[in-house]
Amino acid sequence: MRDRLLAAEKVKAIDWRDGALYLLDQRALPFEETWLAYTDAAGVAQAIKQMVVRGAPAIGISAAYGLVLAARKRFAAGGDWKAALEADFSVLAGSRPTAVNLFWALNRLRERLDRLKPADDALAALEAEAIAIHESDREANLTMAQLGVDLIRKHQGNVQALLTHCNTGALATGGFGTALGVIRGAWLEGMVERVYADETRPWLQGSRLTAWELANEGIPVTVNADSAAAHLMKTKGITWVIVGADRITANGDVANKIGTYQLAVTAMHHGVRFMVVAPSSTIDMSLASGEEIPIEERDGSELLEIGGKRVGADVEAFNPVFDVTPADLIDAIVTEKGIVERPDTAKMALLMCRKRLH
Known part of the structure; x- marks a missing residue:
């Protein structure tokens, strides 16, 4: 069945590419298929609040990518970027209160941060974790x-x-x-x-x-x-x-x-x-x-x-x-x-x- 479902796949709502998160605006469906680009955590949090993206797993995946975007900006700004990132965790966590997948995804990224070694590429590790959350959800659905x-x-x-x-x-x-x-x-x-x-x-x-x-x-x-x-x-x-x-x-x-x-x-x-x-x-x-x-x-x-x-x-x-x-x-x-x-x-x-x- 897995192969048949893969062959029948026609719809996706989340796309991570070119250093940005792209979300299919679900408020406009079924009349328009409009993709919106996000480059920071605040924008992703607003997309979740405003129902651009909805559904517990999709919210969690989007929040994970949102934190990756935030980490890039904090890292580029210098200083104690990990401490500064706590504000972005809070912004994303506050976007919707009921769906636990949101908090689960953010906690996975926090745990990945905590496991980083001095020689690790922190931004690459966070991005890989967010992608893994996304791919894991697809496999779970199958x-x-x-x-x-x-x-x-x-x-x-x-x-x-x-x-x-x-x-x-x-x-x-x-x-x-x-x-x-x-x-x-x-x-x-x-x-x-x-x-x-x-x-x-x-x-x-x-x-x-x-x-x-x-x-x-x-x-x-x-x-x-x-x-x-x-x-x-x-x-x-x-x-x-x-x-x-x-x-x-x-x-x-x-x-x-x-x-x-x-x-x-x-x-x-x-x-x-x-x-x-x-x-x-x-x-x-x-x-x-x-x-x-x-x-x-x-x-x-x-x-x-x-x-x-x-x-x-x-x-x-x-x-x-x-x-x-x-x-x-x-x-x-x-x-x-x-x-x-x-x-x-x-x-x-x-x-x-x-x-x-x-």
């Missing part, structure tokens, strides 16, 4: 695609209808996607009749991004309002809900795009299986449960305006970006280290002790 397809086949291998939420494809990762990578793999195996994509209010990642990715590959996709999900499960023979994650805690609770929690509740009521697909870098074993996850809230204007034009009443709006799905609503968590079915604290700890699968 592994997860195979594992997720095997899981679908294990429980119900015939052609079926799948439901997904938000965008978890090549746009949200280093390539191929997490949940969407599994869906791509299932399509290549002839196991998908149709994909239903929640529109994903208020940024419409489902209707703008997921539908665009799937349609470009000829995968049958239908966009539906988020509130139609229960009706779809009841009437359209949905067999799996497959989603990504922005943070997974030690007990298997999952933070993901707002609306995921209600999907899991609805799926359990209708007997629809619920799969979470995410790299192990999304797992935060320092948090015991989802109650400890910081949930980002964005400006209420995102709910009350469309294209900068107000369409809602002049009232306050509650706009949390994520919610937490309890582990007892999840049938399986798929990572590049393996699969955890019916996750709990003991199973998650065992997973994190494993080596990466190849």
Whole structure:
């Protein structure tokens, strides 16, 4: 399957070349494919905040490259450049609070700095680490695609209808996607009749991004309002809900795009299986449960305006970006280290002790 996924690859969102980070502006999709160039950490942090790039793995990768850009500038300025770099760590870490991949990637670069020897080329070492994070995520997605397809086949291998939420494809990762990578793999195996994509209010990642990715590959996709999900499960023979994650805690609770929690509740009521697909870098074993996850809230204007034009009443709006799905609503968590079915604290700890699968 790996070779078939590689051959089918059409979309990427992150490009590191010529000493700069290039990001596909996801705010303009699907109408325009515009690449923006970044040469400093502050610019990358703003790109993350302003949703130029989104998706937990893609945010982590972008932040890693952002720190490489910062290190180059600090080094060129002379003095104690490593101490000065702490300000750039803080700027990038403050760009989004919920997705743990951001902090994981920055910590990897910090650890690489700490391991430097006097004779090492510090800037080359940091760049190599950022590139390794990027390439590792792509490989993890390929592994997860195979594992997720095997899981679908294990429980119900015939052609079926799948439901997904938000965008978890090549746009949200280093390539191929997490949940969407599994869906791509299932399509290549002839196991998908149709994909239903929640529109994903208020940024419409489902209707703008997921539908665009799937349609470009000829995968049958239908966009539906988020509130139609229960009706779809009841009437359209949905067999799996497959989603990504922005943070997974030690007990298997999952933070993901707002609306995921209600999907899991609805799926359990209708007997629809619920799969979470995410790299192990999304797992935060320092948090015991989802109650400890910081949930980002964005400006209420995102709910009350469309294209900068107000369409809602002049009232306050509650706009949390994520919610937490309890582990007892999840049938399986798929990572590049393996699969955890019916996750709990003991199973998650065992997973994190494993080596990466190849």
